[in-house]
Amino acid sequence: MTGGAGGAQRQTPRDSLLLTAGFRLKGSDQIEQVRIRNLSAGGLMAEVAEDIDRDAEVEVQVRGIGWISGRIAWQAMGRVGVAFDKEIDPKKARKPVGRAKKAD
Numbered sequence: 001m002t003g004g005a006g007g008a009q010r011q012t013p014r015d016s017l018l019l020t021a022g023f024r025l026k027g028s029d030q031i032e033q034v035r036i037r038n039l040s041a042g043g044l045m046a047e048v049a050e051d052i053d054r055d056a057e058v059e060v061q062v063r064g065i066g067w068i069s070g071r072i073a074w075q076a077m078g079r080v081g082v083a084f085d086k087e088i089d090p091k092k093a094r095k096p097v098g099r100a101k102k103a104d
Contacts, residue, residue: 017093043083
């Protein structure tokens with residue numbers, strides 16, 4: 001229930017996009033669907049239904065990448081910033097998930 005969208009300055013550029021992802025508090029079995037608005041190697045911004053405390057440990061399931069652990073860096077007006085525990089390759093989230101079957 002922490003307000004404000006401030007904090008440390010970003011070290012990596014973020015790409016704007018719109019993805020649906022699974023989201024849960026670390027250790028919870030309850031998975032919520034969220035919309036990711038931007039993604040970088042070090043974190044993301046997502047729209048969430050409920051307030052989440054700053055520094056809460058979370059996990060996000062991003063297509064093409066899998067489950068990513070991190071912490072809430074900020075929370076404001078239905079959006080949260082998540083700082084990942086380990087960097088990811090955000091380009092993997094943009095790649096098609098499956099292969100199209102060739103027509104005979």
